[in-house]
Amino acid sequence: MPEELAPMAEDTEQLNPKVERAVAEGQLMESTAKNIHTLLAGARSDLYLRALSELVGAAEWQELNDRFYQTLAFGTGGLRGRTIGKIVTAAERANAREGERPEFPCVGTNAMNFFNINRATRGVVAHLHDWNRREGI
Numbered sequence: 001m002p003e004e005l006a007p008m009a010e011d012t013e014q015l016n017p018k019v020e021r022a023v024a025e026g027q028l029m030e031s032t033a034k035n036i037h038t039l040l041a042g043a044r045s046d047l048y049l050r051a052l053s054e055l056v057g058a059a060e061w062q063e064l065n066d067r068f069y070q071t072l073a074f075g076t077g078g079l080r081g082r083t084i085g086k087i088v089t090a091a092e093r094a095n096a097r098e099g100e101r102p103e104f105p106c107v108g109t110n111a112m113n114f115f116n117i118n119r120a121t122r123g124v125v126a127h128l129h130d131w132n133r134r135e136g137i
Contacts, residue, residue, distance in 0.1 A: 015049070015052060015056060016037070018056050019036055019037075022056075022061055022064075028064060029065055031070065032064055032069050035069070035070070035109040035110075036052060036068050038071075039052075039068075039107070039109055039115055040052070047092070047104055047107065048107050050089070051091040051106075052064075052107060054090060055087065060087055063085060067108025067110055067111055068110060070110050071109040072109070072116045079116065080112065081110060081112040083106060084102060085107075085108070088102050088106070091104070
């Protein structure tokens with residue numbers, strides 16, 4: 001498991017101008033930038049910042065757009081999305097060897113990963129709390 005530390009503010013501050021510049025140059029969608037900021041604001045692990053820094057540093061704009069253009073939503077098939085990026089970062093690979101399944105799911109708001117499982121779980125808990133309150137339970 002990666003060390004459970006929130007990203008350092010200065011590291012995020014170094015990433016933000018690069019993301020904003022990519023939006024201004026038409027390389028990233030505005031929704032992508034918004035979702036990147038949302039993910040980093042709630043990050044409980046440095047895995048997110050390390051993976052994003054690697055993709056931004058390599059100018060992998062299409063991969064970032066694919067991972068962040070939207071947030072997964074429940075549909076008729078439940079909550080589904082890919083777990084491995086088309087480009088696997090060193091942060092996601094962690095201790096896995098080349099050709100092996102990465103140790104961590106791909107970072108992004110449009111992927112099935114810890115971030116979205118956490119969001120879904122909080123949503124179910126909030127729904128149950130509301131339901132219990134309405135039913136007087």
